[in-house]
Amino acid sequence: MLEKGLFIRSPFIPYPSQVEFIQKQGFLGGFTGDQRPLTSTEISFLFLNLYRNTIGSALLTGFSQVAQSKEVRHFLVRGAEISKHHSVVFSKFLSESDLATPMSWDIMPLDAKEAPFSDKLMMFHTTALNTSGVGFYGASLGGASRKDLASAYGRLLIEVGEYLLDGAKIMIENEWLEKPPSAPDRKALARG
Template sequence: MNDSLAICTISYFLKDVEDPDIRSVLEYASELAKKHIEVVTDIFKEEKIPIPMGFTEQDVNLDAKRLYPDTFMLYYIKNMGATGINSYSIALPNAARMDIREFYTSCMGSSCELYNRSSNVLQEKGLFIRSPYFPYPSQSEFIHKQHFLAGWMGEQRPLTTIEVSFLFFNLYRNTLGSALLTGFSQVAQSKEVRRYMVRGAEISSHHSAVFSKFLTNDNLLSPMTWDIMPTTSTESPFSDKLLMFHSVALNNAGMAYYGTSLGGAARKDLATAYSRLLAEVGEYAIDGAAIMIDNGWLEKPFSAPDRKDLAKD
């Protein structure tokens, strides 16, 4: 499902991209997605498992006007690589069969390569956005006061490097998500989908402000790029079905990132913020799934047999 979505999205990007270095990274990402689909399709056929419909040429309009600048495409692919690394790192430890483990291992390696290629191009063009960094400590220390866990009232301790790293990554990801959904809101065909995309862009902007405030309160800069916003085109390059699936997939990935960030947050105010934002994203994702179900766009994932239903007279 995700790879067929990626093929549609990247094929549209390739139509408009002008920078040859960015085109090269996009082509590599497209090749990876096609290879993944070939492998998974062969496995499904061998196991006699129905092949999901996913997304096809009918879900992308290559004649639509440009919606995103080249810079956005490069940041998007970098995030795609990071998401792949995270997803396959979870899938691999849950796989038993050797061929499946080998497949996930290969996917992990190719996702790392995609992330590195896109990062190299960003650095070469002076576009790579670095998280705040600190001077090295002079010695190792232990925590002796419960104040380390405080954060609601009184003087707060400085953020740890782990907390800053997660804050910055979530800020970066939400800034990118806001630009993506803003473009989706311009081109969605139904009013319901347009409203959903506008709401998503607003949520992403709000979450970015929350993360940025934590950094600012610690006198840390939170630099972001300005050249990723969509054009003024209102001609849709994608079906509403694809737009909704794309949005819900990002929501699911976002909840996973927030859960990991919550585990790395020792300050109570920071942990509370992640819990609140996680609940907001979860509610948004559920509303998106409801829209997809109402429109017949959500393919049912494989499930365990309903034994109670089978036992009925």
């Protein structure tokens, strides 16, 4: 991939020569004004979330081209747009810390119109990826020491959560969502 120019390098920071300890609360930053540079943990989370959203946008674009249902197609297009928006947010944080924003692979699906998968499978896959994305955003939120970065992750989490709920509604309407095994309803059992 390096030889072909397809490998996306992650941002690079110099290796620290000594241990430093945080002396002031200002390390946490505010919501506006000058911010301290990103930590290696924050950079890693931003880069990986940017990378996942780039791939997710391409995947959902491809799915949207072949979806049979208009409602599913609209849902997938909306997901691709959300991914693009999130990529812009992550790139902005990296560039504000004078880190090179990785170039995308310009991953775009072919111009196919014939569905290799059913709408049900594409919806399931999209929902599963977004559910794992919520987990990644949660871990990223936990690793964010700057208030502005933590706030951004909170907003993005809400946006993905609303998107997931809309996807669940589509799956329920089409009877595609299986009910997972659940604990017994003790109150209902006690009522007889």
